Amino acid sequence: MKVKVRSGDSLEYFSQLFMLPMHLLLDANKMTNDTILEKGQTIQIPGFEIENRIIGQNDAFWRLALHYNLSIDALLLVNQKRNPNSFEKGETVNIPKRMIKPIIHGQTFYDSALLETDIRKLVEMYPFVSTSTIGQSVRGNPIYELRFGKGDLKLHYNASFHANEWITTPILMQLVNTFLLALINQRTIRGIDIQSLYNRVDVSIVPMVNPDGVDLVLHGPLESERAQLVTYNGGSSDFVGWKANIRGVDLNNQFPAKWEIEKERKIPKAPSARDFPGNEPLTEPEAIAMAQLAKERNFHRLLAFHTQGEEFYWGYEGLEPSEAYSLANEFERVSGYRSVQYIDSHAGYKDWFIQEFKQAGFTLELGKGINPLPLSQYKKIYHEMLGIFLAAMYV
Structure with a gap:
């Protein structure tokens, strides 16, 4: 989440406002200390995202702050407002929402x-x-x-x-x-x-x-590669068991740590779906x-x-x-x-x-x-x- 600095704002104040460790604010903004911030400067607040909400009939500003566990000034900051009474019914309000759930959901086919x-x-x-x-x-x-x-x-x-x-x-x-x-x-x-x-x-x-x-295993070959890769794959167009890179070289047999031994004893002597260590x-x-x-x-x-x-x-x-x-x-x-x-x-x-x-x-x-x-x-x-x-x- 990004915010615009107002007169008198500091990283130390933002740390208190959003209950964040000071060192993470410094790291997020590539700073080494809490230098004086300039009005209008953009500051990144890690771990927050903006959620939009339309002001309803009974939405008091203090109720919004209480509901989202925020200070009123945090709401004023992200909305670039000076006075909580300046919000009107029907207006869209920016809500700084703390991230409390993962954003990576990896239990899926991952290309x-x-x-x-x-x-x-x-x-x-x-x-x-x-x-x-x-x-x-x-x-x-x-x-x-x-x-x-x-x-x-x-x-x-x-x-x-x-x-x-x-x-x-x-x-x-x-x-x-x-x-x-x-x-x-x-x-x-x-x-x-x-x-x-x-x-x-x-x-x-x-x-x-x-x-x-990875993309080959999950999606199959590009048309321009199909003939060559089917050959490497022993004539099969099923690539689900493919282990190598796209040139048929096993990347974890590529490093100069007695590579010659692996080269000598590995059965595939040419590009293949697995185990070919390359020519060098x-x-x-x-x-x-x-x-x-x-x-x-x-x-x-x-x-x-x-x-x-x-x-x-x-x-x-x-x-x-x-x-x-x-x-x-x-x-x-x-x-x-x-x-x-x-x-x-x-x-x-x-x-x-x-x-x-x-x-x-x-x-x-x-x-x-x-x-x-x-x-x-x-x-x-x-x-x-x-x-x-x-x-x-x-x-």
């Missing part, structure tokens, strides 16, 4: 267009969240990153490396929404103080690494973007959301740091997922991250069954992952 819409909603509602494009897919779709937090602990979460694991994207987006909603309303989650976590972490979210692949490491724009992001940011912890198995992997060649053991124990406790230190696998994003940076990396296998997992598992997976999502911030 790249819906992701873009939801990112726009989140950033508009919570303007202290920044968004950027870290690269583009083969088709030219943007690969989005969300970022929030004011701390020194640099965390990264990603989802949908694999196309038929697209359910990981709405799960991750709803986890972010839950965190932001609790933050703005100064609530705890499972007894955890979200304000303190926000001040402890610097969070990076890439919710859909493989937008082309880091040939695909999606994988290149993710590698560049990690190099630029120097993350302390990385969590990659995949499906399925209700387990997670956290070691690589003995290079993982000692804190990974403590994190794994906590992840296992809060989720019920099985902790697995080593598996016979190479060339994954988590493998490369641990190898390159000697920091804690995790591949999380959400849910259980055959990919793509059914939406009937959504709520169960969400509650299992909420504990892990938060534990990565506080351990």
